[in-house]
Amino acid sequence: MRVETRTHLPISEKDFSQQVVDLARLLGWKVYRTWLSIRSPAGFPDLVLAKPGRPLILAELKTERGKLSPAQEEWLATLRQVPGIEVYVWRPGDWEEIVRVLRGGEGGG
Template sequence: MKAQDYRALQAGAMSERQLQDQILELAKRMGWVSYHTFDSRKSTPGFPDLVLVHPEQKRVIWRELKSEKDVTSAEQKVWLSTLLLVGEDVDVWRPRDWVSGRIEKELRGR
């Protein structure tokens, strides 16, 4: 099996919750302060899953997390596009971004 195929299998097997747990653990080790709404059922729909702040890098990033197959809702698209419109660092992260190293690279400051 090729490395690329193995990474695709890894990504496909990872749930959004597993992705979130891995990201939060890494972010904490790297000095990020994080916010995640644990029960969003009583919150405004669409707010991004993670808000990460790094005091030394002087950065705030907003990330929506999705499994490989999930899609963003209309409310999530409104939040993401509005944050982008005002110049915020906003994106969607998926398991493939974890296994490729993209998430770690972004947390390190690109």
């Protein structure tokens, strides 16, 4: 499967998120994302991706210039210390890495 990369065009976080979700589902991942986070703890990653035989993936998605909030940094630091999961901060420019990780290449979030 060939996946086109278009990093020269700006993309909103919402559209980027949908692209990652669509790719994950295409590759057989179950996807969880909070629909309305108003009553959820601040800073929890945007996506939880699960696939049998693979480590659980938690991904925070940002635009190229988007910055992590202190709550996001705290969650990510804690989650990176939990065995059996991979934690990523993905931006549109990371598309090739996202494809590699979701296809089954080496992790290393």
